[in-house]
Amino acid sequence: MREPKGKFGMGSKRLSTIAWQVVGIDLAGPANARDSVMVQFHAHDHTLQLGEVHPHADDRCIWERFCVWTAESAIVVGLDAPLSYQGGGGDRPGDARLRQAIRSVGLLPGSVMPPTLHRMVYLTLRGLGVARLLQTLTPRVPAIVEVHPGAALALRGAPPEAVRTFKHQSQSRRELLRWLEGQGLREVTRRRAPSDHFVAACAAAFAAWKWQQGQAVWREPANPPFHPFDYAC
Numbered sequence: 001m002r003e004p005k006g007k008f009g010m011g012s013k014r015l016s017t018i019a020w021q022v023v024g025i026d027l028a029g030p031a032n033a034r035d036s037v038m039v040q041f042h043a044h045d046h047t048l049q050l051g052e053v054h055p056h057a058d059d060r061c062i063w064e065r066f067c068v069w070t071a072e073s074a075i076v077v078g079l080d081a082p083l084s085y086q087g088g089g090g091d092r093p094g095d096a097r098l099r100q101a102i103r104s105v106g107l108l109p110g111s112v113m114p115p116t117l118h119r120m121v122y123l124t125l126r127g128l129g130v131a132r133l134l135q136t137l138t139p140r141v142p143a144i145v146e147v148h149p150g151a152a153l154a155l156r157g158a159p160p161e162a163v164r165t166f167k168h169q170s171q172s173r174r175e176l177l178r179w180l181e182g183q184g185l186r187e188v189t190r191r192r193a194p195s196d197h198f199v200a201a202c203a204a205a206f207a208a209w210k211w212q213q214g215q216a217v218w219r220e221p222a223n224p225p226f227h228p229f230d231y232a233c
Contacts, residue, residue: 019042019043019072019073019074020043020073020074020075020076021040021041021042021043021051021069021072021073021074021075021076022040022041022043022048022075022076022077022078022205022208022209022212023038023039023040023041023066023069023075023076023077023078023142023205023208024038024039024041024077024078024080024147024149024200024201024202024203024204024205024206024207024208025037025038025039025057025062025077025078025079025080025081025130025201025204026038026080026149026197026198026200026201026204027079027080027081027123027126027127027130028123028126028197029122029123029125029126030059030122030125030126030129031122032122033056033057033058033059033061034055034056035197036055036056036057036058036197037053037054037055037056037057037195037197037198037200037201038052038053038054038057038061038062038065038201039052039053039054039198039201039202039205040052040053040054040065040069041185041205041209043209046184047184047185047186048184048185048186048205048206048209049186049187050185050186050187050188052065053191053198055195055197055198059129059130059133062130062133062134063133066134066137066142067137070137070138070139070140070141070142071139073140074140074142074143075140075142075143076142076143076145076208076209076211076212077134077142077143077144077145077208078145078146078147078204078205078206078207078208078209078211079127079130079131079144079145079146079147079204080147080148080149080200080201080204081123081124081126081127081130081146082115082120082123082124082127082128082146083127083128083131083144083146083228083229083231084115084128084146084226084227084228084229085114085115085116085124086114086115086116087226089114089116090114090116091114092114092115092220092227092231093220093223093227094220094231095112095113095114097218097220098112098148098151098218098220098231098233099112101151101155101218102148102150102151102154102155105154105155105160106154106160106161106164107150107151107154107160107163107164108164111148111150111151112148112151127146131144131229143212144229145207145208145211145212145229145230145231145232146229146230146231146232147203147204147207147208147211147231147232147233148207148231148233149199149200149201149203149204149207150163150200150203151218151233152203152204152206152207152210152217152233153176153179153180153203153206155217155218155233156183156210156217156233158176158179158180159175159176159179162175162176162179163176166196166199167196168196170193170194173194173195173196173198173199174189174194176199176203177189177191177194177199177202180202180203180206183206185202185205185206188202207232207233208232210232211230211232216230216232216233217233218232218233219231219232219233220232
C-alpha cells in the first residue's frame with residue numbers, strides 16, 4: 001500500500017527518525033464539548049507513550065494545546081468526525097465500503113452514518129471546523145486523518161463484543177484499553193473510571209499512528225478538493 005503522506009511533505013520513514021507526536025480526538029458537536037476528549041502521545045519506535053489527556057476539549061483547548069505541540073515536533077492527528085460530506089447528501093465514496101467492512105467483523109453497520117444525516121450534521125460541522133483550525137497552525141501543520149475508532153479496533157482484532165458495548169459498559173472499556181496497551185499504547189490502563197470518550201480518543205490515536213506508518217487496515221484515499229483527507233482505520 002502506498003505510504004500515506006501528511007502535510008509535512010514527508011512519509012513515515014522520515015517521521016520515524018525525529019521526535020513526533022500522535023493525537024486522537026473524539027469529537028462531539030459544537031455545543032457539547034463536555035463529551036469531547038483529546039489525548040496526546042509521544043511516539044517511539046514501536047510504542048506510544050500517553051502524555052496529556054484533555055476531557056471537555058472545546059475548540060479553544062484544542063487550539064491552545066496544538067499551538068504548544070506544533071512548536072515541539074511533528075504531529076499526526078486522528079479526528080473521529082466526518083471531515084467532508086457528499087454533494088447532494090448521502091454516503092461519501094468510502095462510507096458504504098466501511099459499513100460493509102465492519103459488518104464482516106460483527107459490528108452494527110449503523111455506526112457508519114452519512115455526514116449529512118440529521119443526527120450527524122452538527123458533528124460534521126465541528127469536524128470541518130476543527131480540521132480547518134488545525135490547518136492554520138505554524139510552524140508545523142499536523143497531518144490529519146479522519147478515523148472511525150470502533151472500526152479501527154474491530155478490524156484489527158479487538159474483541160467485537162467489547163467494541164459493541166464499550167459506550168455503555170465499563171468492563172468493556174477496560175477490556176479495550178488492555179487490548180490497546182497490548183498493541184503498544186502505554187499507560188492507557190492506568191486511568192480510573194475511563195469514559196467511553198477516552199477509549200474512543202485512544203482508538204483514534206491508534207488508527208492515526210497505524211495510518212502514518214502505512215499500516216492502515218482500511219483506507220479511503222483523499223480525493224481533493226471535496227474530500228481532502230484520508231479516511232482510515
